[in-house]
Amino acid sequence: MQIPVKLIGNVASPYTRKMIAYLRYKRIPYEVIWGQPEEVLKNMNIEAPKPVLLPVFLFEREGQLKAECDSTPIIREFEEKYSARSVLPNDPALNFINYVLEDFGDEWCTKYMFHYRWYFQEDADNAGTILPLGINSNLNDEELKFFKDVFAKRQIDRLWVVGSNDDTAEFIDKSYRNVLKIFENHFKLSPFLLGNTPSSCDFAIYGQFTQLVGFDPTPRRIAHEISPRTIAWVNTLDDRGGLDFQENNNRLEDISESIHELFKELSISYVPTMIENSNAHRQGKDQWEVALKDNTWKQKTFPYQAKCLNWIREEFSLLNHGDKERVLAFLTSNNCQSLIEES
């Protein structure tokens, strides 16, 4: 019997949901501990990773359990170990586009998630109550009130970190609605983002959308208004262990028009912000701003996202010359070429 993969997570954590849905699709046995990683790790006498992010995986390394975070490289490690039911398209150029979309899910869609969760009172109130109960449903009312205040205050103070503020709220909302419209068209023709079976980018974007369509009231209402097909994609991707596997042999050139549309959305949101953040990080600035369509985006420098952009460029550098040309043609046609060009 296979030893189950162990992880610590929270149902309200998009990256936890990304990884659990991935493990189910792959039919990899797992054991999830719903809890606060610091506490769980302390009880297990395992050193906490730095920083502690959800989910935390417990991997056996050299005979000892080691706590590790970061879903994107962890998926790549699983793909090596469990090669059946691959979530990486076979065409290297399409696989690169999958990598970019996975990062878009993790690093841009998370701005929708964090913004809607804490910006409006109704949503903050919902999250403040449900989040602590997700860690311990037995809290008494007094404890719940205490944790609600602590959580809500901490997260509302951190909205600035992801770039959610009065100046960017409208832009975030427009971008979210735009992505929903693109998805609605896309899912009329294709069950998943890049083919007939899910790719790792499906799981990343799904993770954020589990919250947007299933946890927070404002984005849930918007999603139901604009894209019932996105709701269905989220609900079913939760457990696709029963889906028959088909190799994803699609070529980048065969990709649907809606994915081109999605990259046009990236070109005015995710791409310029990733680049400006990385420039600010290189120049040692602790905050930055960039003019986006009709809005100025302002946020704190996020070193992790500078690392993500480097990883994207590293992935690109691993392609052969012909595949690089194909990717560049795709990105250029959607105005995203700066993602792989040093500025």
Ligand SMILES: N[C@@H](CCC(=O)N[C@@H](CS)C(=O)NCC(=O)O)C(=O)O
């Ligand atoms: N890049 C990481 C990001 C994980 C992440 O940011 N998790 C969030 C929760 S969903 C977190 O733990 N944030 C830290 C905090 O809220 O203190 C991954 O892909 O796993």
